[in-house]
Structure formats: C-alpha cells, structure tokens
Amino acid sequence: xxRVGTVTVREIVQSYLDSxxxxxxxxxxxxxxxxxxxxxxxxxxxAKGYDGRPLxxxxxxxxxxxxxxxxxxxxxxxxxxxxxxxxxxxxxxxLRAAGAVIIGKTNLDEFAMGSSCENSAFQITxxxxxxxxxxxxxxxxxxxxxxxxxxxxSLGSDTGGSIRQPASLCGVVGLKGTYGRVxxxxxxxxxxxxxxxxxxxxxxxxxALVMEAIAGHDERDATTIPKPSPDLHTxxxxxxxxxxxxxxxxxxxxxxDASVKEIAARTVDDLAGDSVPIARVALPGMETSIxxxxxxxxxxxxxxxxxxxxxxxGLRSSSKSLADMYDExxxxxxxxxxxxxxxxxxxVLSSGxxxxxxxxxxxxxxxxxxxxEELFKSSDLILLPTSPTPAFKLGERLEDPIAMYLSDIFTxxxxxxGLPAISVPGGLSPEGLPIGMQLVAGWGExxxxxxxxxxxxxxxxxxxxxxxGPKEEKGHNGGR
Amino acid sequence: MSLTELELEHLERLARVKLTGESREKLREQLARxxxxxxQLQTIDTAGYETRAYVGEFEPALREDETKPCLPRxxxxxxxxxxxxxxxxVPPVIEADEL
Numbered sequence: 001x002x003r004v005g006t007v008t009v010r011e012i013v014q015s016y017l018d019s020x021x022x023x024x025x026x027x028x029x030x031x032x033x034x035x036x037x038x039x040x041x042x043x044x045x046x047a048k049g050y051d052g053r054p055l056x057x058x059x060x061x062x063x064x065x066x067x068x069x070x071x072x073x074x075x076x077x078x079x080x081x082x083x084x085x086x087x088x089x090x091x092x093x094x095l096r097a098a099g100a101v102i103i104g105k106t107n108l109d110e111f112a113m114g115s116s117c118e119n120s121a122f123q124i125t126x127x128x129x130x131x132x133x134x135x136x137x138x139x140x141x142x143x144x145x146x147x148x149x150x151x152x153x154s155l156g157s158d159t160g161g162s163i164r165q166p167a168s169l170c171g172v173v174g175l176k177g178t179y180g181r182v183x184x185x186x187x188x189x190x191x192x193x194x195x196x197x198x199x200x201x202x203x204x205x206x207x208a209l210v211m212e213a214i215a216g217h218d219e220r221d222a223t224t225i226p227k228p229s230p231d232l233h234t235x236x237x238x239x240x241x242x243x244x245x246x247x248x249x250x251x252x253x254x255x256x257d258a259s260v261k262e263i264a265a266r267t268v269d270d271l272a273g274d275s276v277p278i279a280r281v282a283l284p285g286m287e288t289s290i291x292x293x294x295x296x297x298x299x300x301x302x303x304x305x306x307x308x309x310x311x312x313x314g315l316r317s318s319s320k321s322l323a324d325m326y327d328e329x330x331x332x333x334x335x336x337x338x339x340x341x342x343x344x345x346x347x348v349l350s351s352g353x354x355x356x357x358x359x360x361x362x363x364x365x366x367x368x369x370x371x372x373e374e375l376f377k378s379s380d381l382i383l384l385p386t387s388p389t390p391a392f393k394l395g396e397r398l399e400d401p402i403a404m405y406l407s408d409i410f411t412x413x414x415x416x417x418g419l420p421a422i423s424v425p426g427g428l429s430p431e432g433l434p435i436g437m438q439l440v441a442g443w444g445e446x447x448x449x450x451x452x453x454x455x456x457x458x459x460x461x462x463x464x465x466x467x468x469g470p471k472e473e474k475g476h477n478g479g480r
Numbered sequence: 481m482s483l484t485e486l487e488l489e490h491l492e493r494l495a496r497v498k499l500t501g502e503s504r505e506k507l508r509e510q511l512a513r514x515x516x517x518x519x520q521l522q523t524i525d526t527a528g529y530e531t532r533a534y535v536g537e538f539e540p541a542l543r544e545d546e547t548k549p550c551l552p553r554x555x556x557x558x559x560x561x562x563x564x565x566x567x568x569x570v571p572p573v574i575e576a577d578e579l
Contacts (some may be wrong), residue, residue, distance in 0.1 A: 051492035179535055193533055222540040291518045302495060309496070311568050316561035322573045323496075331498035339497055341505055344514055346495040360521050362531035366523070368533055401510055402517055418535035445538050 009057035011040040013101055016059045020104070020150045026131055028123045028146040031064045031074060033104040033237065041101045053099035060095055061151035063142045064105040065112055066197070067186035068092055075118035075188050077110045079333030080314045086143025086157045089186020090221070091155060091197055091214045098213035103151050109419050110335045111305065112162055112190045114138050115407045118398055119337045124393070127170060128468055129433055133391035136166030136407075139200070143170040146200045153201040159292050165422040167200055168354035168386035168436025171425045171462065173207045173453070174200045178444050179418030180225040182211075183218030186392045191297035192223075194415045203281040204424065204453045208232035211446070230447045238454030245446060246379035249280035253407060257389040259429040264385050265438055267307045269427065270459055271383075271410055279379055284371030285413035288364050290405055293412040295348050302345025308333065326371060340401065347401030365416050372417045376442035381452045383439055384410050386423040390433035410438060420446045422453045425462040434466075441466075483512040 017035050024030060038059065045057050062068070065075045067085035069092075074080045076209070095102065109119035117125040117140025125140045127133040128148035135144040139156025143166035146154050156163040158176035167174025175198045182197045189195065199210035215229035247268055251261075272278055283293075310329035312314035317328035334342070348357035387407055397404040414421035420443075423436035437456060441449035488508050492499055499507055534540065553566060562569030 050562060051534070083559055086551050097551065189564060219543060222542070223534070225536070225538055226541065288524055291521045294514065295518050295521070306496075310561060311554075311570055313559040314561070319571055325571050326496040327492075327498040330496055332501035334497065336503055336507065340505060340514070341501065342497060343491050343507070343511055343517075344496050346491050347511070347515060348518070350491070350494060356522060357518065359520075359531055360514065360524075360526065363526035363529045364521055364524055366529040367526050369532060370549065401514060405517075430493075469491050 003098070009038060009045040009101065013038050013042040013103070016103060016152070019148070021199065023128070023148045023150055026126060027128055027144050027148050027150070027352070028125050029062070029106055029135075029141040029148065029150060030104040030262070031076065031107050031122060031141070031150045032248065033071065034102060037102050038103045043336070045099065046099070046477075049171055051099070052247040055095065056099035057212055058100050058152050059103040060100045061104050061106050061142055061145040061154035061175050062092065062102055062137050063108055063156045065108060065157060065188040066092060066155065067188070068102075068105065071186070072107075074122070075111050076108045076122055077335065077338070078121045078315060079308045079329070079335065083313045085186070087121055087186060090183040090218045092186065095155075097347040100213070105140070106145055106154060108141055109138035110338050111188065111301070112157055112159060113301070113337050113341055115161070115165055116392070116394070116397065117141060117166070118394065119335055121335055126268055126392060127391045127433070129171060129391070130431070132393055133433060134169070134335050134394050136169035136353065136391065137385070138162040138166075140166045142200050143167050143172055143174065145171045145246070146170070146202060153199055153206055155197055155199055155210075155214070157190075157195055157197050159191050159297055159416065160407040160415050162238040162288040163198045163200065164386050164411050164421060164436070164438060165407060167423040168425070168438075169391040171434030171466070171468070172200050172202060173204055173422065173424055173457075174198065175422045176208050176414065176420065177211060177215060177226065177446055178420045180223050181215050181229060181446065182421070183216075183221040183224050185218055185220035192304065193300060194293075195354060204450060204457045205236060205367045207422070208236065208426075208450050232446055234449045236451055236454040238451055240271065240274065240452055240456070241460060243380040243452055244277045244279065244378065245271060245452070246279050246281040246375060248283040248286070248384055250282060250286070250383075250385065254286070255390060257429065259390065260385045260388060260435055263426045263435050263437060267456070267459070274278055281379070283382065283384065283413070284375060285368040285416055286409070287385065289368060289412040289416050290409055292361045292364040292368070292416055293408070294405060295357050296365065296416075298345035299349050299358050300345070302342045302349065305342055330358055337401070368413060369417045372413075372419060372442075380443055380445070380448050381439050383437065386410060386436040390429040390431070390435050414440045418447050419443060422449055424431055424453050424456045424460070426456070427462065428466055483515070485506050
C-alpha cells in the first residue's frame with residue numbers, strides 16, 4: 001500500500017486515531033493515547049518514504065507494563081503513579097527499528113495479575129464485541145484495542161495466559177513465544193520464570209511479522225535464547241502439511257461452555273477430514289498446572305514486587321519512620337489482588353512451608369516438562385481451547401478468585417513448560433462472543449506453531465464471517 | 481483451613497504490607513481458600529524429579545564482569561519521591577527514642 005504511494009502513513013495513523021476517538025470512550029482500552037507523537041512519527045516516515053522495513057508505518061499499541069522512556073508507565077497500579085522510566089524496554093526499541101508507530105499504552109490488570117482487566121486501579125476495559133462483558137486479561141486493553149480497530153497490532157505479556165485468554169475473548173490472534181524468545185528488559189517483572197512478551201494482531205501473518213520484529217537474543221535479558229529467532233512468515237500457507245496434531249482425550253472432564261466444546265469438536269473433525277493426523281493424548285499438567293502456577297508465579301511476584309517500597313520511584317505514604325513508610329506505601333499503593341498474591345507468595349516461601357509448596361511446585365514443573373517432551377516425540381502441535389468459556393460479564397467473577405484463576409486452566413501448562421502457544425479466533429458463541437482455539441508447539445518450534453495457526457485461520461475464516469459492530473462504525477481496513 | 485490472626489500478622493510483616501479495614505477480613509478468608517486450593521499439589525507423586533527453575537535448551541549465561549555504561553544517576557534519582565544530593569531520601573531509620 002505504502003509502496004505504490006496511494007496512502008500516507010499519516011493517513012493511516014490518523015484513521016486509527018479517528019477510530020480511537022469513536023470507540024475508545026466506550027471501550028476504554030487505553031491508559032494513554034499518543035496522538036501528537038504518533039502523527040509526528042508518521043510525518044517523519046512519510047518524509048523518508050517507504051523503505052521496506054517490516055512494520056513500516058504500522059500503528060501498534062503497547063501494554064502499560066512496558067517501560068517507555070520519559071512516558072508514564074503505570075502497570076495500572078497506584079503505586080507507580082507518576083513514574084516515568086529513564087529507559088525504553090528492548091521491545092519498544094525493536095518495534096521502532098522495524099518502522100512501527102506507537103499509538104498508545106493499554107490497560108491491564110494491576111501488575112498483569114488477573115484475567116479480566118478489572119483489577120486495573122484506573123479504569124475498566126470493555127469487550128468490543130459486547131460492552132457488558134470483560135475483555136479478558138491481563139492484557140485486556142491490548143486485545144480490545146486490536147479487536148476494535150484502534151491499533152493494527154499490540155503487545156501484551158503472558159505469564160499464565162495473559163495474551164492468549166484475552167485474544168480468545170476478543171476475537172483476535174495472540175501469541176506467546178518460547179520462554180526466552182523475547183527480551184523482557186523493560187517489562188515490569190511479575191514472575192520471571194514464566195513472563196513472556198508477545199503480539200496481538202488481527203491475523204496470523206501480522207502476528208508473525210510483529211513477533212519477528214521483537215524476538216531475539218538481548219544481552220540485557222540473560223534468559224533470552226542465544227541463537228537467531230526463526231522466520232515465521234515464510235511458508236505459512238503450508239498450514240498443517242506434514243504436521244501431527246495431538247488433542248486431549250480427557251477434555252470432557254473439565255467444565256466448559258457448550259459452544260467451546262462444539263468448536264473444539266468441529267475443529268478436530270475438519271482437520272481429520274483434511275487428513276491431518278490426530279492423536280488423542282492425555283494433556284500434561286491439566287490437573288496440576290493451575291496450582292503449580294499460583295505457587296511459582298506468586299512466590300516470584302512477592303520477591304519481584306518487593307522493589308515497590310516508596311524509596312526509588314512511585315508512590316510514597318507520609319509516615320514517621322522508614323518501617324511504617326514501607327508498610328503504608330505498599331498497603332495503600334497495591335490493590336487487593338496484588339496484595340492477595342504477594343501474601344500467598346510470601347506464605348509459600350516462608351520458613352516451614354517452603355519445601356511443601358515451593359519446592360513441590362518446582363518438582364511438578366519438572367514433571368510437566370518431562371511429560372510435554374515425551375508428547376512432542378510423536379506430535380508436532382497440541383490443539384485445545386484457549387479458555388473454557390467465552391467472555392464473562394464484567395463483575396461476575398470478581399468475588400471468587402479461584403473461579404477467576406480457573407479461566408487460565410488451558411493456558412498455564414504452556415507457561416509452566418516454557419512452550420510457544422497461540423490463540424486463533426475460531427467462531428462465536430450463541431450470544432455472539434468470540435471463542436479462540438489454542439495451539440501449543442514444542443520448545444523453540446514457533447515456525448510450526450504459526451503454520452498450524454495459519455491452517456486454523458484458513459479453516460475458520462473468522463474475519464471473513466464475523467464483523468464486529470455495525471458496518472458504518474468499522475474503522476478502515478488496515479495498512480498492509 | 482483457616483488463617484489465624486497471628487499467621488496473617490506474620491505474613492503482613494514479612495511482606496511489608498499493611499492491610500486495613502474490611503478488605504483485611506476478606507483477604508484473610510480468600511487467602512485461606514487459595515492456600516487450601518494449591519495444597520492439592522502435595523498429593524502429586526514427583527519422586528525422581530529434581531526441582532527445575534529454568535526450562536529449555538539453554539541455561540542463562542553470565543556475562544563477562546566488565547564495566548559498562550548504565551543509566552545516568554540524575555535521571556534515576558528524578559523518579560524518586562524524595563532525593564537529597566545524589567542520594568534517595570527516606571524517613572528516619574532510627575526512631576528518636578532509640579538514639
């Protein structure tokens with residue numbers, strides 16, 4: 001589009017800003033919109049002209065737990081109010097280097113802790129498909145911004161499903177790479193052994209392009225994989241060709257919405273009809289991963305969040321002594337879910353309980369990893385739903401943390417084992433809410449994952465079949 | 481299970497978080513339920529499995545121990561709620577009656 005000079009970057013960016021002006025007052029996906037900066041950047045790109053960079057002129061939204069130099073980074077927490085990081089996250093630099101235009105920062109559950117975006121200290125984000133429903137979380141703002149055509153792609157972070165679950169609930173594609181694929185330098189840490197940054201996009205190809213731009217080794221994150229990251233967009237159209245799929249044989253055991261079951265069953269039938277080999281398997285970690293996740297993630301969180309003490313940045317309560325200042329700053333600055341998790345993490349790490357909880361959870365992690373390794377000897381991809389239900393109503397699960405935690409039951413195993421996984425929109429529930437299906441691949445096998453995802457996308461034809469909202473409200477159809 | 485007042489106070493002290501008002505009671509009740517929920521792991525047979533922190537083919541590698549540029553001190557201090565010269569400022573660490 002840019003190549004033939006029919007449209008300028010400024011026009012594209014302006015059209016997304018217009019879309020934000022129309023939709024954002026009701027969706028509330030953004031904590032900040034960079035109208036001026038985005039238009040300035042667009043003008044600069046136009047002056048230079050199209051140069052072939054993969055994300056040239058593409059408006060991208062960023063989850064607000066990614067540090068942006070000189071620009072408030074809140075994690076949707078009062079404790080970071082007013083904080084302006086003195087540096088950019090590695091992924092921000094990589095997006096810019098690829099030519100992307102950063103259009104705004106999106107809402108999340110405070111410190112990425114939650115599955116509905118309702119734990120934000122600042123605002124509630126609404127699902128663009130039905131505003132009475134939650135967009136999912138924790139990267140709910142990033143998912144909603146792409147679903148409502150307020151950004152062409154966005155970045156989120158996924159610790160237990162925080163990219164894939166909102167992608168499923170908002171009808172967009174969401175990808176978490178292999179642990180170590182994307183640098184977390186400048187991502188506000190939640191659970192360092194699980195956190196991964198990844199993209200949301202409207203389709204699998206865009207998702208692949210954004211992932212290619214942000215992936216790769218970074219000396220500032222020692223956990224990044226020290227070898228080149230794979231080409232993800234070439235050969236997508238091969239789909240499931242030559243790939244063996246595993247499908248959980250015991251899915252019926254888990255409480256699930258009928259429409260989710262129906263789409264899962266239909267997917268299996270359609271793949272089998274296309275002669276894709278499908279094996280029924282016992283899925284590793286289904287019984288254990290949520291409990292292991294809540295121990296490991298919150299133990300790490302209680303340590304990672306110790307830095308918010310009112311000394312170096314953010315909120316400080318006025319107290320007479322240093323000890324009171326710590327207690328009061330953290331008591332006032334953190335929301336209830338964050339406190340709940342810090343206290344749980346503190347409990348499982350405390351003297352007398354450490355082995356029974358934390359050590360045990362790490363052994364369970366080893367067990368789950370071993371089971372996955374075994375499974376991937378005879379399969380290339382695992383197919384399963386992303387979330388057991390479509391979007392739930394705002395407020396519905398707030399009082400019941402365990403019910404909320406269980407919405408991550410299909411997503412946490414991939415985090416525990418560090419495996420790449422993606423959610424692709426598969427259809428709508430009878431209420432008109434999107435339902436995503438998930439693929440999980442072996443360690444480092446994103447290329448296979450993306451091919452399978454493309455195969456699913458071609459089969460579901462989600463975007464061709466379902467249009468969000470009344471036609472005249474639709475933003476224009478994107479920049480590529 | 482339940483979480484006693486003493487246990488909750490101990491956790492608050494370890495985590496340096498002060499809970500107040502009605503949310504304190506609610507958190508106590510929810511925490512107890514969550515602990516009960518995660519306890520189920522203890523029934524899983526993990527004999528023969530070592531604890532595992534890092535997954536995948538690579539262990540995080542240490543870099544060479546050499547000096548590299550870091551963030552400018554002024555910019556880092558600018559984010560602090562209180563600073564004095566090149567230091568972070570904090571309320572008194574030793575109370576007056578301890579002197």
